Amino acid sequence: MNDRKRGVVIGSGSRVSKEKLLAAIEKSDFTIAADGGAQYAVHLGIQPDLLVGDFDSIAESDLQYFREAGVPIEQFPKEKDETDMELAIRLLEEKEIREITLFGASGSRLDHTFLNTLLILKAKKRETKIILIDETNEIRALEEKMTITKRDGYLSVMPVDSSILISLSGVEYPLERKRIYLGDGLGVSNEITSEFATVECHEGEGLLFLSTDE
Amino acid sequence: MNDRKRGVVIGSGSRVSKEKLLAAIEKSDFTIAADGGAQYAVHLGIQPDLLVGDFDSIAESDLQYFREAGVPIEQFPKEKDETDMELAIRLLEEKEIREITLFGASGSRLDHTFLNTLLILKAKKRETKIILIDETNEIRALEEKMTITKRDGYLSVMPVDSSILISLSGVEYPLERKRIYLGDGLGVSNEITSEFATVECHEGEGLLFLSTDE
Numbered sequence: 001m002n003d004r005k006r007g008v009v010i011g012s013g014s015r016v017s018k019e020k021l022l023a024a025i026e027k028s029d030f031t032i033a034a035d036g037g038a039q040y041a042v043h044l045g046i047q048p049d050l051l052v053g054d055f056d057s058i059a060e061s062d063l064q065y066f067r068e069a070g071v072p073i074e075q076f077p078k079e080k081d082e083t084d085m086e087l088a089i090r091l092l093e094e095k096e097i098r099e100i101t102l103f104g105a106s107g108s109r110l111d112h113t114f115l116n117t118l119l120i121l122k123a124k125k126r127e128t129k130i131i132l133i134d135e136t137n138e139i140r141a142l143e144e145k146m147t148i149t150k151r152d153g154y155l156s157v158m159p160v161d162s163s164i165l166i167s168l169s170g171v172e173y174p175l176e177r178k179r180i181y182l183g184d185g186l187g188v189s190n191e192i193t194s195e196f197a198t199v200e201c202h203e204g205e206g207l208l209f210l211s212t213d214e
Numbered sequence: 215m216n217d218r219k220r221g222v223v224i225g226s227g228s229r230v231s232k233e234k235l236l237a238a239i240e241k242s243d244f245t246i247a248a249d250g251g252a253q254y255a256v257h258l259g260i261q262p263d264l265l266v267g268d269f270d271s272i273a274e275s276d277l278q279y280f281r282e283a284g285v286p287i288e289q290f291p292k293e294k295d296e297t298d299m300e301l302a303i304r305l306l307e308e309k310e311i312r313e314i315t316l317f318g319a320s321g322s323r324l325d326h327t328f329l330n331t332l333l334i335l336k337a338k339k340r341e342t343k344i345i346l347i348d349e350t351n352e353i354r355a356l357e358e359k360m361t362i363t364k365r366d367g368y369l370s371v372m373p374v375d376s377s378i379l380i381s382l383s384g385v386e387y388p389l390e391r392k393r394i395y396l397g398d399g400l401g402v403s404n405e406i407t408s409e410f411a412t413v414e415c416h417e418g419e420g421l422l423f424l425s426t427d428e
Contacts, residue, residue, distance in 0.1 A: 183336025
């Protein structure tokens with residue numbers, strides 16, 4: 001059991017299915033729509049607990065919709081040192097929320113996709129757990145010991161540091177205390193072959209990807 | 215003038231426009247189609263100089279097309295420590311090619327997208343320059359001093375290391391010897407406002423993104 005408070009951020013990147021999003025919001029204590037993510041919330045008829053951003057990419061009619069629905073709105077200047085996604089994460093942390101799921105955090109803007117992925121590692125240092133979810137991927141930080149339930153698709157691990165020392169079991173190509181260096185493809189595209197896969201990161205910082213082809 | 219030899223890799227990720235791809239191949243000394251990338255080459259009627267991969271994601275009819283066209287094919291086992299993209303880069307480097315453009319290296323599989331982006335930094339250590347190009351992004355490694363011609367869209371810099379020390383000029387939000395830490399959004403989404411933007415990376419390793427919204 002895990003009684004840590006949970007939060008959801010809906011960003012302006014690629015949209016995930018309504019089912020995926022609603023399932024996460026159901027378990028969420030606080031949901032923030034970040035800038036353009038508000039449009040998707042309107043589209044789905046979802047009422048977030050807060051709307052944040054500089055709103056440079058949102059229709060005035062959508063803002064009006066949230067105002068009328070009584071959703072609190074925090075507007076920040078366009079010239080700021082944080083992205084809307086960082087802002088949303090910080091506001092959740094101020095509410096003592098330490099388990100955060102990001103939607104709409106990936107997409108055709110690879111600068112944002114890449115940065116949002118790095119945010120996962122930055123947050124880990126503050127003991128905040130972030131999962132980035134889109135239609136074909138789930139990304140989280142590597143931890144000392146993780147258990148992943150069997151599912152379709154691929155399990156990948158990679159360092160975002162000079163290297164990681166990693167063990168993998170329950171997968172097609174197990175690894176035993178293997179060192180993987182930055183940019184090495186050795187940890188990519190494993191298939192889970194047992195009921196559970198076990199991932200142990202003995203040293204270093206990195207990411208775990210669970211991905212499907214379509 | 216730059217007389218270094220150039221190479222192109224066509225991977226199995228998102229497809230770019232024919233114009234973009236042909237423009238790069240025109241300037242390329244050697245073009246490799248990596249696994250599923252061969253299908254796009256067939257589709258465009260492009261004849262690469264070499265086809266590499268484990269071919270787990272390519273139709274036999276496409277392989278046959280290349281065989282009949284006399285394109286050399288190097289098949290590698292599915293169980294290997296390198297991805298098809300890494301293989302292709304290594305083969306180009308064996309031909310003394312040190313300027314490589316990757317197409318089809320990003321897409322819905324974020325594990326591959328992320329790894330291919332890290333490959334840029336890994337290659338930099340071997341003095342190989344890689345540019346990853348897709349329909350809305352160009353990604354390359356930060357260098358000591360870079361000049362970027364004015365264009366639509368956004369210029370972003372970020373560390374893939376603990377931090378970078380960076381100066382930016384000719385952009386909407388200039389920076390003067392500013393330190394940016396891993397996961398910080400400070401260097402993201404700048405617009406080029408002068409004829410040229412200048413990017414200087416004084417310390418650390420990181421990436422430069424040139425991105426457009428659509």
